[in-house]
Amino acid sequence: MSISLPPLRRLRILAALSLTAGAPPAGPPRTIILFVADWCAPCHAEIDRLPEIVAAARPWRVLVAQGDAAPDDRLLARVPADRRWTPPDGAARRAFLSATAGLPYAVALDGAGRICADTRRGLNGARTAALVTACSSAPSP
Numbered sequence: 001m002s003i004s005l006p007p008l009r010r011l012r013i014l015a016a017l018s019l020t021a022g023a024p025p026a027g028p029p030r031t032i033i034l035f036v037a038d039w040c041a042p043c044h045a046e047i048d049r050l051p052e053i054v055a056a057a058r059p060w061r062v063l064v065a066q067g068d069a070a071p072d073d074r075l076l077a078r079v080p081a082d083r084r085w086t087p088p089d090g091a092a093r094r095a096f097l098s099a100t101a102g103l104p105y106a107v108a109l110d111g112a113g114r115i116c117a118d119t120r121r122g123l124n125g126a127r128t129a130a131l132v133t134a135c136s137s138a139p140s141p
Contacts, residue, residue, distance in 0.1 A: 026113035030060045032131055033085055033107050034123060035067030040103040043067075047078055049124055054083075055123035060108070060132055067103045086087040090130040108135045 014125035027033065034053075036043035046053070047064070053063045063085035066076055076084060099105040106123050110116040119127060 010118050012140045027109045029109060029111050029113045031109045032057050032060055032062045032128060034064045035071060035103060035105045036064060036075055037068035037103050038072040041136045045121045046104050049122060052125045053123050057132055067105060080110035
């Protein structure tokens, strides 16, 4: 399982975010963002494991975002309000999602709020810890 973000893919995401936001992209620093949708069965399992994921990510924060263009908030309603994340505009979410062919999808953001690792597999404790480790050892952009 490869969790580190390949350099070319990282550049593509950064370029897309820069073009849509007008500045280098930044999200919440030292955060893992899970993109989910109600129709995604693995996403439901991921939300069921949210306490395990949060524990494995510490001291990083874990947030959940709607990953569907036509959102259905039933799954997100199961997530505590302080764990939900909505980008300031739709452009950042579109740029994040342009890097994946489906859900579930998760990104890890480094101390500057930039994507440093991602995974297309549903998270559990071990995969979450691997994302944090990948970001902690990733060279600064």
